[in-house]
Amino acid sequence: MKRLLKSVLYLLLMLTIVACGNGDITNNIPPDPEEESKNAESLSAEELFGEDVIIAEIKLDTQHQTMLGFGASYTWYSDLALKFPEMRDEIADLLFKDAKMTILRFKNDYESSVASVSEAAKEVQFFSLARERAAEYGEDVIVLLSSWSPPPRLKSNDSINGRDSVTGDGTLKKNEFGNYMYDEFARWWADSIEAYRGAGLAVDYISIQNECDFPAAYDGMMLAKFENENQAEYARAFLATYYEMQNRFNDNAPLMLGPETMTFNSMDLKDYMKNITDTLPEAVAGIAFHLYIGGNSTGEWGEGLNPGQSINEPNSFNRNFIDNYFEFKDKFPLWQTEFYRGTPMQTALLMNNALVNGNVSAYLHWAGIWERDFPTHDLIGVNRRGEYSVGSSYYVMRHFSEFIRPGYIRVQVSVPFSYDYSISAFKSPDETKLAIVLINPTHEDMRIAIPIEGYNINDSVIYQTVLEADSYEADNYYADIGNLGQSNTVLLKAYSITTIDINGGRHYG
Numbered sequence: 001m002k003r004l005l006k007s008v009l010y011l012l013l014m015l016t017i018v019a020c021g022n023g024d025i026t027n028n029i030p031p032d033p034e035e036e037s038k039n040a041e042s043l044s045a046e047e048l049f050g051e052d053v054i055i056a057e058i059k060l061d062t063q064h065q066t067m068l069g070f071g072a073s074y075t076w077y078s079d080l081a082l083k084f085p086e087m088r089d090e091i092a093d094l095l096f097k098d099a100k101m102t103i104l105r106f107k108n109d110y111e112s113s114v115a116s117v118s119e120a121a122k123e124v125q126f127f128s129l130a131r132e133r134a135a136e137y138g139e140d141v142i143v144l145l146s147s148w149s150p151p152p153r154l155k156s157n158d159s160i161n162g163r164d165s166v167t168g169d170g171t172l173k174k175n176e177f178g179n180y181m182y183d184e185f186a187r188w189w190a191d192s193i194e195a196y197r198g199a200g201l202a203v204d205y206i207s208i209q210n211e212c213d214f215p216a217a218y219d220g221m222m223l224a225k226f227e228n229e230n231q232a233e234y235a236r237a238f239l240a241t242y243y244e245m246q247n248r249f250n251d252n253a254p255l256m257l258g259p260e261t262m263t264f265n266s267m268d269l270k271d272y273m274k275n276i277t278d279t280l281p282e283a284v285a286g287i288a289f290h291l292y293i294g295g296n297s298t299g300e301w302g303e304g305l306n307p308g309q310s311i312n313e314p315n316s317f318n319r320n321f322i323d324n325y326f327e328f329k330d331k332f333p334l335w336q337t338e339f340y341r342g343t344p345m346q347t348a349l350l351m352n353n354a355l356v357n358g359n360v361s362a363y364l365h366w367a368g369i370w371e372r373d374f375p376t377h378d379l380i381g382v383n384r385r386g387e388y389s390v391g392s393s394y395y396v397m398r399h400f401s402e403f404i405r406p407g408y409i410r411v412q413v414s415v416p417f418s419y420d421y422s423i424s425a426f427k428s429p430d431e432t433k434l435a436i437v438l439i440n441p442t443h444e445d446m447r448i449a450i451p452i453e454g455y456n457i458n459d460s461v462i463y464q465t466v467l468e469a470d471s472y473e474a475d476n477y478y479a480d481i482g483n484l485g486q487s488n489t490v491l492l493k494a495y496s497i498t499t500i501d502i503n504g505g506r507h508y509g
Contacts, residue, residue, distance in 0.1 A: 052447060053447045053448070053449045053489060054415075054416065054419060054421070054446060054447070054448050054449070055415075055416070055448075055449050055451065056413055056414070056415050056423050056438075056448055056449070056450050057413070057414040057415075057450075057451050057452075057453070058411060058412075058413055058414075058425050058434070058436070058450060058451070058452040058453075058455075059411060059412040059413070059414055059453075060411050060427060060431065060452065060453075060454070060455065060506075061411075062411060062412035063409050063410070063411055063412075064359060064409070064410040064411070064412070065333070065334075065359045065360070065361050065409070065410055066333075066361060066407065066408070066409050067361055067362075067404055067405070067406060067407065067408045067409070067410070067426065068103070068142070068333060068335075068361045068362040068406055069101070069102045069103045069142060069362055069401070069405075069406045070099075070101050070102070070103060070362070070363050070364070070397060070400055070401035070404070071101045071102060071103025071104055071105065071142070071362075071364045071365075071368070071401075072095075072101060072103075072104075072105065072364055072365040072366065072367065072368030072379055072397075073105040073106070073107075073338060073364065073365075073366055073367060073368060074104060074105070074106060074122070074123070074126050074368050074369060075105075075106070075107040075367070076107075076370075077367075077369065077370050077371040077382070078122065078126070078367075078368065078369040078370070079122045080369070080371055080382045080383070080384060081369045081380070081382050081388065082122060082125055082126075083386070084386035086386075087382070087386050087387075087388055088129070089129075090388075091369065091380050091382075091388060092129040092130070092133060093133065094380065094390065094394065095130070095368060095379065095380070096129060096130040096133035096134060096141075097133040097136065098398065098402070099394065099397060099398040099401050099402055100134075100137065100139075100401055100402050100405070101130075101368075101397070101401050102130070102134055102139060102140070102141045102142060102406060103141070103142045103144060103362060103364060104126060104127060104130055104141060104142070104143050104144070104368075105144045105145075105146060105337060105338075105364055106123045106126075106143065106144070106145050106146070106201070107145075107146060107147075107148055107210075107219075108145050108146060108147040108148075108189075108192055108196075108206075110188070110191065110192035110195055110196070111150075111151040111188065111191075111192070112149055112150065112151045112152075112160055112219070123196070123199075123201050124199055124200045124201050127141070127143060127200070127201050127202065128200075139405070139406065142204050142205065143201060143202055143203050143204050143205070144204070144205040144206070144207065144257070144337065144364075145192075145193075145196065145201075145203045145205070145206050145207075145254070146206070146207040146209075146210045146260060146337070147189070147206075147207070147208055147209055147210060147221075148210045148216075148218075148219035148220055148221075149161070149162065149170070149219040149220055149221050150172075150185055150188050150189075150221065151188070153173075154172060154173055154181055154184055154185055154188060155170040155171070155172070155173055155221060156170055156171050156172065156173045156174070157169065157170035160219050161216065161217060161218060161219065161220060162214065162215045162216035162217070162218070162219070162220020162221055162222060163215040163216060163217050163220070169215045169222050169230075170215075170220070170221050170222065171221060171222045171223060171224075171230070171231045171232045172185055172221070172223070172232035172237065180227065180232040180233075180236070182232070182236050182237050182240040183240055183244075185208075185237055185240065185241065186237075186240040186241040186243070186244035186245075187244060189206070189208060189241045189244065189245070190241075190244045190245055190248045190249075193206070193245070193248075193249070193254060194248070203254050204254060204255060205254055205255045205256070205257055205285060205286075206241075206245075206254045206255075206256055206257070207256075207257045207258065207260040207288055207337070208237055208238055208241050208256070208258065209221055209223055209234065209237070209259075209260065210260055210338075211260065211261060211262045211290065212234050212259060212260070212261060212272075213259075213261045213262055213263060213268070213272075214261075214262045223237055225268075225271040225272050225274075226271075226275075233275070234258070234259055234272050235272070235273070235274070235275035235276045236275070238256065238258050238259075238276055238283070239275075239276060239279075239280065239283065241256070242256055242280070242283040255285035255286075256283060256284065256285055257284075257285055257286045257287070257288035257335055257337070258272070258273055258276065258284060258287070258288060259272035259273060259287075259288070259289070260288040260289065260290070260337055260338075261289055261290065261293075262290050262292045262293050263289065263290075263292070263293035263294050264289035264290065264291055264293070264294040264295075264317075264320050264321075264324060264336075265293065265294045265320055266320055266323035266324045266327050269287060269289060269324065269327070269328075270327060273287065277331075277332075281331070284332055285332075285333070286332050286333040286334065286335045286361070286362070287324070287328050287332045287333070287334050287335065288335040288336075288337045289324075289334075289335070289336065289337070290336070290337060290338045290339055291317065291336060291338075291339040291341075291350070291354075292339065292341070294317065294320040295314075295316045295317030295320065295350075296313050296316035296317075297341045297342065314342070314346050314349040314350040314353055315349075315353065317350060317353055317354070317358075318353055318357045318358075320358075321353060321354060321357040321358030321359075321360075322357050322358070324358060324359075325357065325358055325359040329359065333361040333362070334358060334359055334360045334361055334362075335360070335361065335362040335364075336354055336358075336360050336362065336363045336364060337362070337364045338364060338365075338366045339364075339365070339366060340365060340366035340367065340377070340378070340393070344392035344393060344395075344396050344467050345439075345441055345467050345495065345497075347393055347396045348396045348399070348422075348439050348497050349422055349439055349441060351363055351396070351397075351400055352422045352423075352424050352437065352439055353422070355400075355410060355424050356410070356422075356424050359410075363400070365378075365379055365393060365397055366378075367379065368380065369381075369382055370382070371383065371384070372389070377391055377392070377393055378391050378393065379391055379393055379394040379397060380394065392467065392477070395465050395477040395478050395497075396465075396497060398478060399437055399463070399465065399478070399497045399498075399499045400437055400499075402499070403433075403435035403499055403501045404426045404435045404437075405428070405433075405435075407428070407429055408426040408427060408428055408429075408433075408435065409426060409427055409429065410424065410425070410426050411425050411426065411427055412425075413425050420440075420441070420442050420446070421438060421439060421440045421441070421442075421446060421448070421492060422438070422439040422441070423436065423437065423438045423439070423448075424436070424437050425437075431455075431505060431506055432503065432504065432505050433501075433502065433503060434452070434455075434500075434501075434502035434504065435499065435500070435501060435502070436450065436499070436500040436502070437497070437498070437499050437500075438490070438492055438497075438498045438499075438500075439496075439497050439498075440492035440493065440494060440495065440496050440497075440498075441495065442494060442495070443494045443495060444494055445491060445492065445493055445494050446491075446492050447489055447490070447491050447492070448489065448490055448492055449487065449488055449489045450484065450488050450489070450490070450500070451488060452488070454506055454507060454508065455504055455505070455506055455507070456504050456505055456506075456507045457484065457488070457502055457503075457504040458503045458504045458505070459483065459502075459503050459504075460483045460484045460500055460501060460502045460503070461480060461482075461483060461500070461501045462480070462481050462482055462483060462484065462490055462498060462499070462500050462501075463478050463479065463480055463481070463498070463499045463500075463501070464478075464479055464481045464492075464493065464496055464497070464498045464499075465477045465478050465479070465496060465497045465498075466493045466494075466495060466496045467495050467496065467497070468495075484500065484502075
């Protein structure tokens with residue numbers, strides 16, 4: 001009996017030791033990463049991030065357009081910023097160092113508004129200021145030279161204006177044989193490139209005619225989709241200029257964009273370019289347009305905190321954005337080269353629509369610098385006393401331009417069918433950098449989770465601008481609000497624009 005009791009007690013003791021030992025061993029075994037990953041993948045999005053979090057999944061392998069960059073025009077009044085050295089350098093830092101805008105659009109004034117390009121110190125100086133700052137982060141700038149009008153000697157109305165009260169609308173002049181002066185126009189363009197480059201301006205792209213579909217009461221010229229008795233044809237002027245550039249400059253000829261119309265209606269763009277794209281598509285480096293016609297925008301001036309034009313509905317532009325995407329996809333890069341109407345929030349939504357729905361590779365605000373009473377809806381407003389103001393549109397542009405670098409590729413974002421925010425995502429060619437822009441146009445905060453399958457985030461920085469009733473200036477724009485954290489989530493404040501700068505890389509297995 002005693003022997004039996006001892007055996008039972010010994011058995012109980014062994015069971016206790018084994019049980020305790022198993023517990024200790026289990027606690028000391030490190031978790032299996034693959035098993036944890038499987039467990040995480042088996043959870044729903046709500047279980048991972050919470051029920052109140054909206055999921056926006058980045059799809060790195062679904063690629064869209066390659067970006068060329070962001071920028072603005074430096075034309076009338078921009079020389080005011082150059083008259084005061086301290087202001088000049090501060091503005092140059094804002095535009096070209098902080099916001100990293102690398103596309104500069106200039107007005108071809110050769111032989112028209114100025115006597116010679118020796119007076120083109122404004123363009124050369126802006127180019128130098130931008131190039132010096134771009135070199136600091138290892139990039140170069142792009143110069144686009146657009147013509148508002150050739151000199152009056154080439155115009156049918158003998159005027160620099162597109163519409164003259166006495167001589168009427170201006171197109172190219174006809175020669176003594178009754179033919180439009182396409183070749184003379186082309187030689188003027190080639191002469192201007194020689195002169196500008198000789199003055200130190202490295203011209204990369206040209207647009208032969210700004211807004212050829214608009215009879216401006218200022219510098220302008222009308223060119224038709226197809227030649228007729230009253231107007232010269234855009235395509236013939238384009239091709240004549242292309243051939244002259246090739247003959248004059250060979251491999252160093254500037255690249256050519258067209259048609260840079262006021263409209264971005266896809267049928268209009270197609271008609272203007274048809275006789276070029278059908279016969280010599282290699283002559284076209286990109287399809288350029290403005291957004292003044294083709295979406296629901298107004299030219300009426302507002303008052304108070306809304307001194308700029310108002311866009312009634314940014315989504316009204318999407319139809320033509322999408323049509324142009326399908327019309328020119330995989331054929332030509334799309335350039336939006338001038339627009340400024342709208343409140344800051346409308347501008348942000350429109351830019352995002354242009355990138356996502358329109359597949360735009362380059363986006364330019366109208367005036368980088370303009371003479372303006374403060375506050376300003378331009379990027380930078382200046383006066384003649386050496387004072388300047390930074391507009392809200394500057395910060396809107398910067399949310400895109402600073403981290404979406406030339407060469408970055410837009411990638412797909414998977415979002416819920418019904419959502420009230422806008423998002424776009426871009427990756428560097430080596431995938432070590434990601435840039436994500438999110439816009440919350442509602443008056444409610446929302447939290448967004450951003451899972452990126454197969455990607456390790458090493459670090460991130462979040463910048464956020466909270467707009468106040470579409471005001472055009474604010475003291476706390478572009479605030480650093482931290483990082484994504486382990487949960488990969490970000491709080492979008494009501495009526496805000498947010499940019500996430502991510503460093504990381506792929507992981508496999």
